Amino acid sequence: xxxxxxxxxxxxxxxxxxxxxxxxxxxxxxxxxxxxxxxxxxxxxxxxxxxxxxxxxxxxxxxxxxxxxxxxxxxxxxxxxxxxxxxxxxxxxxxxxxxxxxxxxxxxxxxxxxxxxxxxxxxxxxxxxxxxxxxxxxxxxxxxxxxxxxxxxxxxxxxxxxxxxxxxxxxxxxxxxxxxxxxxxxxxxxxxxxxxxxxxxxxxxxxxxxxxxxxxxxxxxxxxxxxxxxxxxxxxxxxxxxxxxxxxxxxxxxxxxxxxxxxxxxxxxxxxxxxxxxxxxxxxxxxxxxxxxxxxxxxxxxxxxxxxxxxxxxxxxxxxxxxxxxxxxxxxxxxxxxxxxxxxxx
Numbered sequence: 155x156x157x158x159x160x161x162x163x164x165x166x167x168x169x170x171x172x173x174x175x176x177x178x179x180x181x182x183x184x185x186x187x188x189x190x191x192x193x194x195x196x197x198x199x200x201x202x203x204x205x206x207x208x209x210x211x212x213x214x215x216x217x218x219x220x221x222x223x224x225x226x227x228x229x230x231x232x233x234x235x236x237x238x239x240x241x242x243x244x245x246x247x248x249x250x251x252x253x254x255x256x257x258x259x260x261x262x263x264x265x266x267x268x269x270x271x272x273x274x275x276x277x278x279x280x281x282x283x284x285x286x287x288x289x290x291x292x293x294x295x296x297x298x299x300x301x302x303x304x305x306x307x308x309x310x311x312x313x314x315x316x317x318x319x320x321x322x323x324x325x326x327x328x329x330x331x332x333x334x335x336x337x338x339x340x341x342x343x344x345x346x347x348x349x350x351x352x353x354x355x356x357x358x359x360x361x362x363x364x365x366x367x368x369x370x371x372x373x374x375x376x377x378x379x380x381x382x383x384x385x386x387x388x389x390x391x392x393x394x395x396x397x398x399x400x401x402x403x404x405x406x407x408x409x410x411x412x413x414x415x416x417x418x419x420x421x422x423x424x425x426x427x428x429x430x431x432x433x434x435x436x437x438x439x440x441x442x443x444x445x446x447x448x449x450x451x452x453x454x455x456x457x458x459x460x461x462x463x464x465x466x467x468x469x470x471x472x473x474x475x476x477x478x479x480x481x482x483x484x485x486x487x488x489x490x491x492x493x494x495x496x497x498x499x500x
Contacts, residue, residue, distance in 0.1 A: 155182060155186070155243070159187055159189040159190070159199075160189075160244065160260075161248050161253070162213065162256070163192045165396070165419070166413075168195045168199065169422050170418070172199075172316055175205070175316060177309060177314075181308070182305060186206045189207070189208050190210075190257075192213055192214055193211065193212055195396070197396040197397040197400070201315075202315075202316050209236065211256065239261065240262055244262045244263065244264045246266035249267045250272075254280035255280060258280040263283075264282055265282060265284075265285065268284030271288070271296075285299075285300055285303040292440065313442055322397070324401060325402075327405075329366050329402050331406070333408040333488075334366055334406045334411075335409075336420070337351055338370055339412045341433065344433055346412050350476060351381050354481040354485060355385030355388050358387060361495065363407075365387065365388040366390075367391060369393075400419060406420065407495060408495060409425050409427040409428070410428045411428075412431075413431055413434045417429055421441035424444045424445060426488075428447045428484055428491065430476075431449060431450045431451065431479075432450075435459065451475035451478055456475040
């Protein structure tokens with residue numbers, strides 16, 4: 155049986171789909187998966203040994219020059235090649251118009267979430283069948299349930315991302331055994347204040363805990379440089395691909411991160427991971443893994459789900475929900491997960 159997965163973005167969302175593959179291959183013999191995702195995230199499906207072929211999609215490039223002849227030609231060639239391969243089932247695991255249209259243009263019956271469960275209700279027009287999965291469920295469990303219903307098997311067993319860590323090259327061995335601090339994210343409201351990161355780095359320094367900080371763009375690199383300089387501790391990683399970062403994470407001692415895809419990757423790799431949630435909801439997108447501590451700010455309006463904190467003004471420069479979810483609390487959670495990092499809680 156050959157199945158096409160359409161889960162296009164973003165990093166964390168693509169990662170959230172991996173356990174569903176593990177469930178499916180345990181339930182159905184001789185199952186083969188191909189996967190369409192956007193080009194920047196193509197390394198994530200490759201983490202799972204049961205993905206036969208990754209088909210990178212150029213949406214992010216194409217939308218910059220939508221009507222350019224070269225773009226239209228590339229799109230025509232892409233979908234013409236896609237339709238040459240028939241599939242027994244096509245699963246839109248994203249529930250967005252952008253993914254549903256891609257799934258519909260492939261060759262085979264398309265399945266996805268029904269109108270009450272999908273993010274975009276209009277996706278129902280592109281599916282042969284839509285299935286129910288409560289929006290109150292964690293994102294990982296929603297995708298697991300969708301796959302079980304679409305491929306007709308009973309959902310059983312513990313969460314398993316199925317990642318073959320052995321395939322990850324031990325590049326950058328000088329960072330092996332460090333803790334990884336994931337400070338970068340998309341929404342302004344998800345950023346943990348810099349003074350909290352600096353305080354956490356100083357605690358790591360007092361405990362002689364090596365720390366590395368990754369970055370994805372120049373703004374994040376500037377922040378990482380600033381944090382390390384202010385704390386006099388930690389190392390800023392060089393520019394890395396997602397695949398290389400996965401190799402660093404797989405050999406890390408622990409991880410701390412805001413609600414971002416790389417934090418979810420650490421959790422998926424079964425690294426002791428502390429996640430920091432203020433504006434977003436742990437119940438819906440909290441990290442899932444064998445060694446995870448999800449921290450939700452205990453504040454009146456948290457989680458607000460706003461990309462920009464509505465409480466900011468001239469006197470309040472950082473989201474106040476993080477005043478109650480500070481470096482002391484994050485440090486305690488980290489040491490509770492990985493007590494061997496320090497001999498005593500300093």
